[in-house]
Amino acid sequence: MHIVMTVNSAWNISNFRRAVVEGLIGDGHRITVLAPMDDASPELERLRCRLRPLQMSVKGLNPLDDLKLQFQFRRIFYEEQPDAVLSYTIKNNIFGARAAKPLGLPFVPNVTGLGTAFLSGKLLQTITEVLYREAFRHLPVVFFQNEDDRDLFLDRRIVQARQAKLLPGSGIDLKRFAPAPMPETGVPPIFLMIARLLRDKGVLEFVDAARRVRSRHPKVRFQLLGAASAENRSAIDRRMLDDWVAEGIVEYLGTTTDVRPAIAAASCVVLPSYREGAPRTLIEGAAMGRPVIATDVPGCRAVVSRESGFLCELRNSESLSIAMERFLALSPEERCAMGVAGRAKMEREYDQSIVVDAYREVLDTIARGRRRGH
Numbered sequence: 001m002h003i004v005m006t007v008n009s010a011w012n013i014s015n016f017r018r019a020v021v022e023g024l025i026g027d028g029h030r031i032t033v034l035a036p037m038d039d040a041s042p043e044l045e046r047l048r049c050r051l052r053p054l055q056m057s058v059k060g061l062n063p064l065d066d067l068k069l070q071f072q073f074r075r076i077f078y079e080e081q082p083d084a085v086l087s088y089t090i091k092n093n094i095f096g097a098r099a100a101k102p103l104g105l106p107f108v109p110n111v112t113g114l115g116t117a118f119l120s121g122k123l124l125q126t127i128t129e130v131l132y133r134e135a136f137r138h139l140p141v142v143f144f145q146n147e148d149d150r151d152l153f154l155d156r157r158i159v160q161a162r163q164a165k166l167l168p169g170s171g172i173d174l175k176r177f178a179p180a181p182m183p184e185t186g187v188p189p190i191f192l193m194i195a196r197l198l199r200d201k202g203v204l205e206f207v208d209a210a211r212r213v214r215s216r217h218p219k220v221r222f223q224l225l226g227a228a229s230a231e232n233r234s235a236i237d238r239r240m241l242d243d244w245v246a247e248g249i250v251e252y253l254g255t256t257t258d259v260r261p262a263i264a265a266a267s268c269v270v271l272p273s274y275r276e277g278a279p280r281t282l283i284e285g286a287a288m289g290r291p292v293i294a295t296d297v298p299g300c301r302a303v304v305s306r307e308s309g310f311l312c313e314l315r316n317s318e319s320l321s322i323a324m325e326r327f328l329a330l331s332p333e334e335r336c337a338m339g340v341a342g343r344a345k346m347e348r349e350y351d352q353s354i355v356v357d358a359y360r361e362v363l364d365t366i367a368r369g370r371r372r373g374h
Contacts, residue, residue, distance in 0.1 A: 001083035001367060006034040006073075006096055008058045008089040010051070014040035016112075016170040016280060017088070021047055023356035024363070032080060034073075035092075052076060056091060061127060066095055073099035084366050086359065088112050090128070097135035106366045108359075109136065110143040110167070111153070113277030113299060133158045141362050145169045145277035148298030169278020171352025172287050179289035179343050180264035185332050188219040191293075191324060192266035194259055194281035195226045195273070197241060199234040202272030202295060208317035209272075210249050213324050220328065225253040225262050263288045267335065268327050272312065272320050276300050283350055286342030291335055293323045303350075308342035 003024060007013055013021065013033055021031060025048055032050045041051055054076075056069050073096050077085065084106045087096045093109040100107040132153070136142055142163045144150035150166055153159045183190070191210070195201040203224070210222040228238050244250050253262060259281070263269060269285030269292050276299025282292050283303055292309035294300035304311055310326055313319035330338070 001363060002030045002032070002080070003363070004032045004034050004077070004080055004082040004085045005049075006054065006085065006087050006092045008036065008056065008092060009040075010035045010038050010044055011040040012088065013049075014043045014047075018047070019171055019173065019352040019356055020086075020359055021049060024359065025049075027360065029363070032082065034076060052080070058089075058091065061124065066091070070095040070099050074103065077103055077105055083370065084108060084363060086110070090114075094128075094131045094135045097139065101138070106369075107139055108141055108143070108362055109139065110145070111149055111277065112145055114149060114152075114275055129156055129158060136163070139163060140365075141165055143167050143358070146299045146302045148302075149277065152298075165358065167278075167355050167358055168350045169283060169355075170280065171355035172283050172346055172350050173352055174287060174347060177260065177284050177287035179287075179339070180260075182289070182332070182336055182339060183265065183267055188221055189267040189328060190221045190223055190265060191268050191270050192223045192225065192262055192285075193270045193272075194262070194284075195224075195271060197224065197226055197228045197236040199236065200274045202274060202315075202320075203236050205272045205315060205317040205320050206270060207244055207249055209320040209324060212317065212321035213328075214249065216325075217328060222250045223253055223262070223266070224250050225256065225259065227255050228252075259284060260288065263290055266290060268293060268309075268324075270294070270320075270324070271300060272317075273297065273300060274314060279303055283346060286339075287346040287350070289336075289339035289343045291327060291338040292342060293320070293327065295320075303345075305341065305345055308338055308345055 005013060025031060032052055033044050034052045034054050036056060037053045044051060057065055077100055085100055087093050087109045089112055097107050097109060136159050142159050143165050145167055150164050154161060154164060193206050197203050213220055228241055241252060245252050263285050269290045271279050271282050271294045273295055275297050279299055282294055285292050286308055292304050294304050294311060295314050296311040297314055301311060310323040312323040
């Protein structure tokens with residue numbers, strides 16, 4: 001089959017969907033990636049994907065820009081004539097589905113999280129729900145990455161129960177993200193946050209909690225790893241980041257193509273996000289045997305068990321600092337046991353083979369339908 005995969009950045013496919021790409025290409029399918037091109041584009045070519053650039057803005061909803069995006073999808077789908085379209089991220093899901101419908105193309109969206117559209121006020125949320133409902137109305141399958149998002153779409157009647165399928169996020173390569181020994185006893189603990197530096201990810205709460213904890217534990221280190229100045233309206237200003245570093249509150253590690261060394265050096269992985277689909281960084285941290293701290297919100301709470309980490313309150317830096325201090329009070333043996341529990345949960349629930357097999361099943365159903373149609 002010729003499969004188009006569309007998302008809001010080539011990096012997203014390379015970083016989060018690699019297992020699906022490799023699995024489907026290994027099955028003999030041809031894959032065209034339709035996304036804005038970036039530094040990850042050469043890696044996708046090495047994976048034997050064909051690339052088609054997509055012109056789009058990931059910021060907000062602009063009726064004129066979004067209409068242009070929908071027409072662009074329709075033109076490219078018409079030119080490519082794929083057997084199926086696999087889609088990720090909000091604009092690609094909504095406007096891709098609307099473009100595919102009149103062409104009769106099988107379209108399979110993955111709701112990777114609700115993002116700022118569901119965090120920015122009632123009006124934008126209402127508009128987004130209307131767009132989702134219309135776009136998803138007749139689709140056979142809609143994938144979700146956590147039960148909360150799935151149940152919200154069911155409660156708001158955006159999708160029907162027969163459409164909704166649950167995946168364990170993007171899955172995790174359990175061999176690549178193998179358990180790493182905990183840092184040596186006596187070394188100052190490191191709390192590591194891996195995320196794009198956005199307010200919605202809880203960066204401000206992380207920094208404020210770091211201030212609180214360091215006032216009582218001055219040797220404890222706090223690290224931020226992720227892209228600054230992202231094209232997102234909730235992005236942290238680079239000058240603000242520089243001020244935090246100058247103040248000595250956090251260390252900024254920049255960006256990397258391999259997060260494993262940073263996770264291995266850390267004592268605990270933290271993500272105080274406002275809402276997630278399936279938080280990749282928590283999954284990676286737990287897979288490598290690191291205790292995790294996250295907000296008690298959709299997406300995050302599914303990854304963190306009582307045995308593998310702590311949950312804190314949303315938008316509450318004091319609650320986050322209390323969770324960090326609870327971690328610091330643990331013995332080395334208790335920290336190791338927490339990491340072992342997290343790894344076991346990833347092995348049971350988040351193996352990437354589960355995700356790849358789910359896509360294979362959907363594509364097999366599409367292929368059988370097309371054969372019957374002919």
